[in-house]
Amino acid sequence: MADTTEVATAAGSKDPAVGLKAVRSLRVLVERLEALQVQSARDQGWTWEQIAQLLGVSRQAVHKKHASARSLSGRASLRRKD
Numbered sequence: 905m906a907d908t909t910e911v912a913t914a915a916g917s918k919d920p921a922v923g924l925k926a927v928r929s930l931r932v933l934v935e936r937l938e939a940l941q942v943q944s945a946r947d948q949g950w951t952w953e954q955i956a957q958l959l960g961v962s963r964q965a966v967h968k969k970h971a972s973a974r975s976l977s978g979r980a981s982l983r984r985k986d
Contacts, residue, residue: 911933914929946970951963
């Protein structure tokens with residue numbers, strides 16, 4: 905399911921197979937959006953605490969989830985770790 909309108913429509917389907925497939929697609933989209941926004945925030949110098957507060961999670965949770973991805977991508981900066 906790639907089209908946003910199709911996914912939104914499918915999410916309201918009475919057919920569980922269609923609805924659950926839409927939920928999976930939405931979950932993937934949310935994860936990608938979060939990763940992009942966290943990357944953008946870190947590139948702009950935001951702390952893990954600032955990001956976590958806006959996501960409604962702990963600093964440790966957001967750091968654990970996204971810090972390793974930054975290191976693996978080779979985009980981790982040399983700024984102070986927090």
